[in-house]
Each structure stands twice: as structure tokens, then as C-alpha cells.
Amino acid sequence: MAEKDENGQGGFLPKKVYQVDPKTLGIIWNDDKECSYPVKLLREKCPCANCIDEWSGENKIVPGSIPDSIKPIKFNSVGRYAIQFYWSDGHDTGLYTYDLLRRLGE
Amino acid sequence: MSEDALREEIIKVLKTVKDPDLNRDIVSLGFVKEMKFDGNNVSFDVELTTPACPVKEQLKNECETKVKAVEGVGNVVVNMTAVVRSTDRDQPVLPGVKNIIAVASGKGGVGKSTVAANLALALHVTGASVGLMDADIYGPSVPQMLGVPIAPPKGGPDNKIYPIEKHGIKLISAAFLAKEGQPLMLRGPMLGGIIQQFLQNVDWGELDYLVIDLPPGTGDVQMTLTQRAPISGAVVVTTPQEVSLIDAEKGVKMFFQVKVPVLGIVENMSYFICDGCDKKHFIFKNGGGKTMAERLNVPFINDIPLITNVAECGDAGTPIVVADPDSPASIAYKELAGKVAAQLSINQAKEDNVETSFEVAWEG
Numbered sequence: 001m002a003e004k005d006e007n008g009q010g011g012f013l014p015k016k017v018y019q020v021d022p023k024t025l026g027i028i029w030n031d032d033k034e035c036s037y038p039v040k041l042l043r044e045k046c047p048c049a050n051c052i053d054e055w056s057g058e059n060k061i062v063p064g065s066i067p068d069s070i071k072p073i074k075f076n077s078v079g080r081y082a083i084q085f086y087w088s089d090g091h092d093t094g095l096y097t098y099d100l101l102r103r104l105g106e
Numbered sequence: 107m108s109e110d111a112l113r114e115e116i117i118k119v120l121k122t123v124k125d126p127d128l129n130r131d132i133v134s135l136g137f138v139k140e141m142k143f144d145g146n147n148v149s150f151d152v153e154l155t156t157p158a159c160p161v162k163e164q165l166k167n168e169c170e171t172k173v174k175a176v177e178g179v180g181n182v183v184v185n186m187t188a189v190v191r192s193t194d195r196d197q198p199v200l201p202g203v204k205n206i207i208a209v210a211s212g213k214g215g216v217g218k219s220t221v222a223a224n225l226a227l228a229l230h231v232t233g234a235s236v237g238l239m240d241a242d243i244y245g246p247s248v249p250q251m252l253g254v255p256i257a258p259p260k261g262g263p264d265n266k267i268y269p270i271e272k273h274g275i276k277l278i279s280a281a282f283l284a285k286e287g288q289p290l291m292l293r294g295p296m297l298g299g300i301i302q303q304f305l306q307n308v309d310w311g312e313l314d315y316l317v318i319d320l321p322p323g324t325g326d327v328q329m330t331l332t333q334r335a336p337i338s339g340a341v342v343v344t345t346p347q348e349v350s351l352i353d354a355e356k357g358v359k360m361f362f363q364v365k366v367p368v369l370g371i372v373e374n375m376s377y378f379i380c381d382g383c384d385k386k387h388f389i390f391k392n393g394g395g396k397t398m399a400e401r402l403n404v405p406f407i408n409d410i411p412l413i414t415n416v417a418e419c420g421d422a423g424t425p426i427v428v429a430d431p432d433s434p435a436s437i438a439y440k441e442l443a444g445k446v447a448a449q450l451s452i453n454q455a456k457e458d459n460v461e462t463s464f465e466v467a468w469e470g
Contacts, residue, residue: 009362009404013460022470030460076465079333081365095333098365 035105046094149183157188157233160444190314193338197463212353214322222319228443240279253423339369370407
């Protein structure tokens with residue numbers, strides 16, 4: 001069921017999503033691959049329409065503008081396909097699909 | 107032979123009985139229960155994962171034949187039972203509902219609501235407890251099809267809404283929110299609110315299957331549902347024409363993107379059977395749904411024939427599965443129900459370890 005892109009059925013899903021340390025999120029995928037994500041990187045890669053221009057795909061977050069102190073307040077699953085983070089800077093509109101998270105972890 | 111030795115022999119032969127969908131033997135699946143002896147007579151239960159199992163009779167016969175052949179066994183009684191398993195455990199939305207099936211289409215007018223209503227009833231006929239949520243905000247037609255008057259449903263404390271019961275299934279419909287004959291004219295955010303209400307406030311009780319009739323397309327209602335509700339799987343309805351197939355393919359790909367398993371494609375109005383002969387007339391071409399399913403690598407579930415009775419029964423408030431259970435369309439719907447239920451069981455067997463619903467506070 002794995003190794004499909006987003007144009008196919010299946011794809012990778014998480015077995016476990018957890019906090020590794022105050023600055024790192026961990027995901028164990030259903031193929032047992034383990035990935036860790038610096039939370040600052042995740043905030044910089046926010047896929048929402050405010051952060052990525054919907055038409056050009058250009059990242060509108062100014063490099064260096066995200067402080068090192070950034071962290072999630074909480075996160076939760078969205079349907080069966082994504083994670084939503086509530087960030088310490090008040091931002092919460094990004095839905096991080098599992099396809100995106102997997103790509104960021106490769 | 108002692109009872110224990112006999113039991114051992116019986117278990118041994120039952121280990122050779124395979125569930126063809128789950129591709130494992132019924133003993134290791136834990137289906138064999140309540141084995142009792144009365145002298146050399148034996149009775150036991152085979153507990154399936156759905157009462158709609160398409161191979162129920164076949165499994166029963168196989169068990170009977172094989173156990174009877176064991177030396178020293180007299181009479182054999184096999185009781186087929188079923189406990190439907192839940193797709194998403196421990197999730198907060200619709201906790202009493204074991205499986206949620208979305209019925210979708212890309213294009214309108216393909217008979218999606220007719221398929222949803224008859225699918226729900228066909229699941230119920232097998233003995234499952236079933237609910238039907240008519241989420242087609244702009245053209246809610248399920249109350250008409252089930253013969254339910256348009257009236258606000260009964261409310262209870264804490265904003266609870268009670269579904270209407272008809273033909274043995276529970277129904278809630280967007281039609282109940284407007285006066286009869288009046289349109290619901292709503293913009294996006296309101297739609298989300300209605301769907302949220304249907305998910306949070308309706309007192310469905312315990313259901314094996316909740317069938318959701320979606321509006322056509324890939325818009326607000328679909329997105330809200332796939333984000334808020336733990337949908338176990340989707341059935342995509344199309345008709346054989348290219349214009350319908352193009353839109354249905356988009357519907358399938360929407361479910362791919364939001365990781366809702368596509369249980370399969372249904373080709374409705376596949377062919378016409380007139381009352382004069384049994385010949386199948388392929389009015390709108392033939393086989394498009396099947397070709398698309400193969401290309402997208404999803405199951406093709408069934409063809410549903412076009413029979414004048416289907417529409418008449420729907421308009422009269424008693425869907426064909428109830429009004430004429432032996433008609434070719436009813437038989438096709440019952441096959442559909444069996445395959446949908448089987449596909450859900452297959453997916454559950456695969457997906458045991460995936461975490462689908464969580465909310466975590468960050469520490470530090």
C-alpha cells in the first residue's frame with residue numbers, strides 16, 4: 001500500500017507522531033522509517049496559503065524571520081491525511097499533509 | 107474419542123477454511139467461537155467481521171462439510187454471526203459509529219443518492235445497524251426516496267438532534283433544515299457549520315455503518331467531512347459516459363489526496379433491461395467504470411442496471427431494495443453492500459498500526 005505518490009491510493013501514513021525533545025518532532029512511518037523534524041524547519045515550511053503564494057508557489061516567509069524560540073503549542077491530526085500545528089507565534093492555518101512530511105523527512 | 111481430542115481434530119480441519127477476502131484461515135482470524143458438544147454432536151459460532159459478508163453461505167457450507175467428515179462427529183450446527191469491527195478506534199467524532207462510508211460522485215445526476223439509499227438499506231437487510239446522512243446540501247433528496255416527511259427532527263438536551271427512523275435505518279438530511287420546497291442558499295462557512303452539526307449533535311446511537319450521501323463535486327462539504335470525520339472509505343458513483351467518468355476520476359483523486367481509502371467505483375445506469383426481454387441494452391456505452399477503476403488501481407465494485415422501477419420506487423418513498431428485493435437492481439445493490447463491507451474488513455486487517463486520530467500538547 002505504500003510507495004505511491006499523491007496521485008495514487010495509499011502512500012505513507014504514520015504509526016506514531018511524538019515529541020522527541022523541546023525542538024524536535026518525530027514520526028515513525030508505517031514502513032518503520034523513523035524521521036525527526038526540527039520544529040523551526042516545519043514552521044518555515046508552512047504550506048498554508050498565507051505562507052506559500054497560491055498561484056506562483058513562491059514561499060512568502062522571509063528567510064531568517066522565524067525566531068529560534070518558535071515551537072508548537074499543540075498539534076493534532078486532520079482527517080486521515082494531515083497534521084495541524086498551533087505555533088507559538090499564533091499561526092495555525094497550515095495543514096501539513098503526510099505526503100509533505102514524508103518528503104521533508106527524506 | 108474424548109471431547110478434547112475431538113475438539114482438536116475439528117479445529118484442525120477448520121484451519122483449512124479460509125476467508126477469501128482476508129486471505130487467512132478462520133481459526134487464526136479468531137472467528138470460531140462457542141464450540142459446544144452434546145455427545146458426539148457439535149455446534150459452534152463463526153463470527154464474521156460483517157453480516158453483509160458475500161461468502162457467508164459458502165463459508166458455512168465448507169465448515170459443515172469439513173467438520174462432518176471428522177471421524178466420530180455426529181450432527182454439526184454452524185451458527186453464522188457477525189460483529190462489525192470499527193475502523194478508527196479512540197476517536198472523538200461519532201464514537202458510536204464503527205464505519206463511515208462516503209458515497210460521492212464527480213458529476214451530479216448519476217444517481218448517487220439512489221445508490222446511497224439502496225446501499226444503506228441493503229446493508230441493513232443483512233442485519234447490520236445502519237444510518238444515512240444526507241449531506242447533499244443543495245439537492246437533498248433522500249427523505250423523498252425513503253418516504254420521510256420534511257419536518258425539523260426532534261431535538262433533545264445539549265443541542266442533540268434525533269435522526270428519523272424509516273425502513274429500519276436512521277436518517278438525517280439537509281432537507282430537514284429548510285421548509286419543504288424552499289432552497290437552502292448558503293455560502294461556504296455555513297455549509298461547514300451544518301456538517302459539523304451533523305457530525306457532533308446527531309444522536310446516532312450505535313451504528314455498524316453510517317452512509318454519507320455527499321453533494322456532487324469536490325467542494326466545501328467534501329473537504330469539511332474529510333477533515334473532521336474519520337471516513338473509513340469512499341464509494342465513487344459514475345455513469346458509463348465519458349463526461350461522467352472525467353468528473354468521477356477527479357472525485358477518486360480527491361480521496362487519494364486526503365487518504366480516504368477508495369472502496370471502489372460503482373457504475374450506475376450501466377445498462378437497461380426492458381420489461382419485454384432479459385437482454386442488456388448498453389445505452390450509454392459500456393465498461394467505462396471498469397476501465398477507469400483498473401487505470402486508477404482501485405476496486406471496481408459493481409454495475410447497477412437501469413430499470414424503470416428503480417426511479418418509481420425512489421419517487422414513491424420505498425427504495426427498490428425494500429419494494430422489490432428480487433429485481434436485478436436489488437440484487438446488484440445487495441452485491442454492492444457485500445463488497446463494500448468486505449473491502450472495509452480487508453482494509454481494517456491491513457491498517458492496524460496506523461495512528462489516525464491524535465491531539466498532543468507540546469511540552470517545554
